Amino acid sequence: MKTVTILVPAYNEEAVLGQLYDRLKIVMNGIPSYNFELLFVNDGSQDNTLSIIKSMRMRDERVSYVDLSRNFGKEIAMIAGLDHAAGDAVIIIDADLQDPPELIPEMIYYWEQGYDDVYAKRKSRTGETWLKKWTSSAYYKVLQKMTRIPIQENTGDFRLLDRRCVEALKQLREAQRYTKGMFSWIGYNKKEILFDRDPRAAGETKWNYGKLMDLAIEGITSFTTTPLRLSALFGCVISFFAFMFMIWIIVKTLLIGDPVAGYPSLMTIILFLGGIQLISLGIIGEYLGRIFNETKNRPLYFVDEYNNERALNQENHKVEKRTCVHQ
Numbered sequence: 001m002k003t004v005t006i007l008v009p010a011y012n013e014e015a016v017l018g019q020l021y022d023r024l025k026i027v028m029n030g031i032p033s034y035n036f037e038l039l040f041v042n043d044g045s046q047d048n049t050l051s052i053i054k055s056m057r058m059r060d061e062r063v064s065y066v067d068l069s070r071n072f073g074k075e076i077a078m079i080a081g082l083d084h085a086a087g088d089a090v091i092i093i094d095a096d097l098q099d100p101p102e103l104i105p106e107m108i109y110y111w112e113q114g115y116d117d118v119y120a121k122r123k124s125r126t127g128e129t130w131l132k133k134w135t136s137s138a139y140y141k142v143l144q145k146m147t148r149i150p151i152q153e154n155t156g157d158f159r160l161l162d163r164r165c166v167e168a169l170k171q172l173r174e175a176q177r178y179t180k181g182m183f184s185w186i187g188y189n190k191k192e193i194l195f196d197r198d199p200r201a202a203g204e205t206k207w208n209y210g211k212l213m214d215l216a217i218e219g220i221t222s223f224t225t226t227p228l229r230l231s232a233l234f235g236c237v238i239s240f241f242a243f244m245f246m247i248w249i250i251v252k253t254l255l256i257g258d259p260v261a262g263y264p265s266l267m268t269i270i271l272f273l274g275g276i277q278l279i280s281l282g283i284i285g286e287y288l289g290r291i292f293n294e295t296k297n298r299p300l301y302f303v304d305e306y307n308n309e310r311a312l313n314q315e316n317h318k319v320e321k322r323t324c325v326h327q
Contacts, residue, residue: 003035004108004160005087009077010053011043013095017052023101028062031105039064041081044071057307067305075177078157080301082166090166092157098197099158106193107160116188119152119159122197149184152192159183175293175300228287231280238276242269 006024010017021038028036040053042065050067057063066084068077078092089111093099099120107118157179161169168186169179304310 001033001035002089003037003087005037005039005085005090006104007039007041007078007081007085007090007092008095009041009043009074009081009092010045010049010095011071011074011077012045012047012049014045014047014049014052016096017049017056020095020097020101021056023097025060027101027104031108034108036062037064037085037087038062039066039081039085041065041077041084042067043074043077044068054308064307065305066303069302069304072301074157075179076301078179079169079177080303082170084306085166088163089160090163091160094157099156100195103158103193103195104160110191110193111160111162113191114189115191116162116165117159117183117190119155119183119190119192120195121152121155121192123194149181151181151184155180155192162188164188173300175296175298176290227283231283234276235280238273242273 006028008020013020024038028038038056038060040063042050042053050065053063053065057065064084066080068080072080081092082090089108091104091107093101093104103120107120110118161183165186165188168188169182172182172186
């Protein structure tokens with residue numbers, strides 16, 4: 001029998017874990033032709049998330065967990081889960097139940113038809129403000145025009161990945177991650193299914209506009225250098241018009257005798273050019289900061305505990321052990 005791992009990143013999700021487990025248990029029990037591993041990644045939760053997961057494991061041997069040493073963020077939690085997943089396929093789902101577990105049988109069906117990446121696309125986004133919907137739509141339109149990689153719009157992390165997709169993602173060890181783009185970057189045979197996204201079942205969202213802005217910047221700087229090119233192009237255009245304006249001032253002063261404008265126009269031009277320079281330096285700084293972080297070559301995460309066992313401070317110790325067992 002094939003094994004399917006259901007991967008659930010969790011950060012302070014004590015209010016919703018019971019509902020999530022109940023619905024996932026119904027789904028898993030309804031597909032007896034597969035073995036299931038329900039793998040939780042506790043991303044440094046400060047509430048009772050870990051103790052709830054441990055109690056689930058005591059009742060259900062299908063439950064596994066990876067407890068990270070601190071909060072590393074959802075993107076890192078997902079790669080930690082992929083490193084430890086034992087299944088022939090991995091289904092990533094959020095703990096908040098906005099993505100319905102009842103879609104899992106359909107995902108498995110298409111996987112058996114030969115698709116490697118079965119991703120769920122939202123038809124509607126219940127519970128989200130019009131501003132968040134509009135900014136999300138605008139962001140993906142901009143990102144799509146800036147990169148050559150087809151980034152899927154209105155899709156999240158809810159998807160089924162074949163083992164070869166998982167192995168491909170595990171090779172991408174960059175520290176600053178934009179997993180939604182990585183799903184597209186690795187390629188393979190993809191299948192889209194549509195669903196209506198539900199509001200959050202319980203608890204509070206961990207995504208504020210500041211974190212969403214950080215994620216948007218990660219997406220742009222991870223998959224395109226267009227901002228650097230645009231800043232260079234903008235500088236060339238401004239320099240051209242500045243040169244033409246300089247010629248105009250010289251000609252007007254020498255031939256017509258019109259005095260050169262003074263302080264107000266001079267300050268306007270200086271402040272405008274200074275702002276453009278700071279924007280360009282900021283764009284360069286974003287890319288330079290990414291280079292700085294990547295050259296440190298630090299491990300992506302540390303595991304504090306894995307299935308009731310204290311982990312060594314080696315990122316790949318358990319990963320290598322699980323990989324050998326799987327092979």
